[in-house]
Each structure stands twice: as C-alpha cells, then as structure tokens.
C-alpha cells in the first residue's frame with residue numbers, strides 16, 4: 001500500500017501543501033512546533049476519520065479558517081483510491097472514497113491500515129486500562145469488521161444498562177435482562193477475539209523488543225478479563241444489586257486490561273524511559289506485523305520523533321529495522337538530521353526529505 005500524494009488545506013498550522021511522496025522513506029525535519037506531527041496527523045486522519053491528537057474536529061481547522069480539506073491518493077494492490085475529507089466549522093465532516101460519500105464513517109476504517117508510533121503512546125503504559133483496550137480494539141477493528149460492530153453494539157448495551165442502574169425510578173428486572181443478554185453475547189465474541197489476538201501478538205512483540213534491546217531484557221503481556229473464570233451473564237446477575245448502588249456496570253469486557261511486564265514487574269513501575277520507549281515501539285511494530293499479515297499488504301508506518309531517549313545501540317537497531325524491507329512506506333519526523341542521515345546511509349532505496357517551517361513544507 002502506498003500514499004502517493006497528499007493535499008492539505010487549512011489543517012492545523014498547515015495552510016496549504018501539495019506533497020508527493022517517495023514509495024519508500026519520507027522524512028520531515030524541522031524545529032519544535034513547526035508542523036511535522038501535524039502532517040503525520042493529516043495522514044492518520046485519512047485512515048481513521050479522526051485526528052490522533054485532538055478528537056474535537058473543529059479544533060483541527062487552522063485557527064481563523066472556516067473549513068479544512070485533506071485529500072490523499074493511494075495505491076492499494078493494483079487499485080487507486082482517492083480519499084477526501086472536508087470539515088467545516090459547526091458541520092458534520094464529509095468523507096469520500098473515489099468521489100462517493102460514505103454513509104457511515106465506520107465503513108472506511110480498515111481500508112487504509114496505518115501504524116503510528118508517537119510520543120503520546122506513553123499513555124499506553126502510564127495511562128488507565130481504557131488506553132490499552134483502545135490499542136487492542138484499534139488493531140482488531142482494522143482487520144475484523146464484525147469485531148467493530150460487536151464493540152459498538154456492546155457499548156450501546158452498556159450505556160443502556162448504566163442508564164437503568166442510575167435511574168431514580170424503580171427499574172423492572174426484565175429490562176436489565178435485555179441489556180445484560182446483549183452485553184453477554186457481544187462481550188463473549190469480543191473476549192474470544194481479544195484472547196486470540198493477544199496469544200498471537202505476544203511472540204511477535206517479544207521478538208521486536210529483543211531485537212532492539214539486543215536480547216537482554218525479559219518482557220511480556222498478560223490479558224486480564226472477568227470472562228476468564230465464569231460466564232459473564234452469571235456475574236452480571238450476581239452483582240446487579242451492587243451495580244445499582246454504584247450506578248454503573250462493574251462486570252464486562254469494558255473492564256479488561258493488558259498487563260505490561262518487564263521481568264516480573266509492571267513496566268510502568270520499574271521501566272526506565274528508554275525501556276518504556278523500546279516497549280512502546282515494539283508494541284507498535286508488532287501491530288504493524290499483525291496488520292500486514294491480516295491485510296496481506298504493508299500498512300503505512302508513521303514514526304513521530306522515535307529516537308528521543310534511546311541509547312545509540314537501540315537507535316542503530318531501529319535504523320537497521322526500518323531501512324530493511326520488512327516495512328513498506330515510512331513517514332518519519334525528527335528535529336535534526338543526525339539520525340536521519342544515519343538512516344539514509346543504510347538505505348538502499350531512495351528517500352524524500354521535507355523541511356517543515358511554521359507550517360510551510362518544502363522538499
């Protein structure tokens with residue numbers, strides 16, 4: 001898969017850009033706050049129908065402008081795909097594939113697989129369990145549409161059950177039964193898919209970590225779910241009275257978590273900054289491998305400021321990895337040329353270098 005060109009109008013601090021990309025490596029160099037991440041975010045937007053860093057669409061329009069446009073021209077196998085996104089202040093965003101507007105944005109998710117490695121990823125380790133569920137859901141949803149639909153239906157059932165639990169009027173048990181049935185049915189599917197995914201994901205993730213860290217550290221992942229021991233319907237029934245007092249649902253796949261370990265301890269507590277960073281990069285590269293296998297094509301790989309906090313051995317290992325032929329088209333940002341020059345030295349293919357200054361991009 002390849003992004004051949006990208007047009008940007010009024011997206012964040014980028015007023016106007018017409019970018020033509022190398023099918024191999026594309027580097028964006030510039031000082032802090034110049035707009036490098038914003039370019040990656042525009043590419044991310046075209047895959048996921050939303051910004052990675054700001055979920056409020058209107059805030060992604062250039063300050064003072066009334067609208068923004070993004071347009072990407074892709075090659076997918078032997079097909080070309082023209083993806084358009086338009087956003088106007090106070091209006092619903094419009095997404096089109098080959099000039100035809102999507103009825104539901106969820107129909108677009110998964111068409112253009114993409115993996116972003118970003119400094120914000122640290123929330124995956126440091127943040128609450130929701131971040132880790134989002135990671136798992138994000139990967140599975142990119143290759144399994146049924147999963148995404150089940151997740152949406154599960155979340156709707158959960159919302160309805162929570163509304164009943166919070167209700168000040170007496171609630172008939174039969175109403176709770178209805179939503180619990182749905183939570184159990186959709187939740188079971190989600191649980192099974194998460195389990196399958198994590199079992200396959202762990203060895204790939206461990207391989208990357210051990211390659212980058214030169215094999216000195218033991219790491220692992222462990223899936224925690226209330227579904228492991230008893231069926232969830234029985235659990236929800238057993239905790240109904242407590243849930244009524246609390247006003248929310250304490251059982252279900254919305255409580256799942258992925259424990260991240262370094263040795264026998266949570267990496268969150270014991271990992272150094274470099275170890276955390278290596279862990280995150282390995283998670284994302286494993287995600288890349290997974291998507292590549294399930295889609296039978298190479299997702300776009302976006303690497304935002306990945307070398308910060310890593311020692312020279314790890315930097316060298318990552319450069320070896322990305323300059324090989326495991327990954328397809330890569331977009332990489334950095335504030336200086338030092339790492340990128342090292343990367344370019346190793347590369348056998350051609351690369352395009354863009355300089356970014358106050359939202360202006362030159363090649």
Ligand SMILES: Nc1ncnc2c1ncn2[C@@H]1O[C@H](COP(=O)(O)OP(=O)(O)OP(=O)(O)O)[C@@H](O)[C@H]1O
Pocket residue numbers: 011012013014030031032033034035036037038039059060061062063305333335356
């Ligand atoms: N809607 C918007 N309109 C105008 N400018 C915006 C908007 N949203 C964000 N910005 C600006 O974009 C800039 C940040 O750009 P970006 O995050 O791409 O920087 P960067 O080059 O990646 O920097 P760093 O090296 O520090 O990561 C900030 O100056 C921010 O104020």
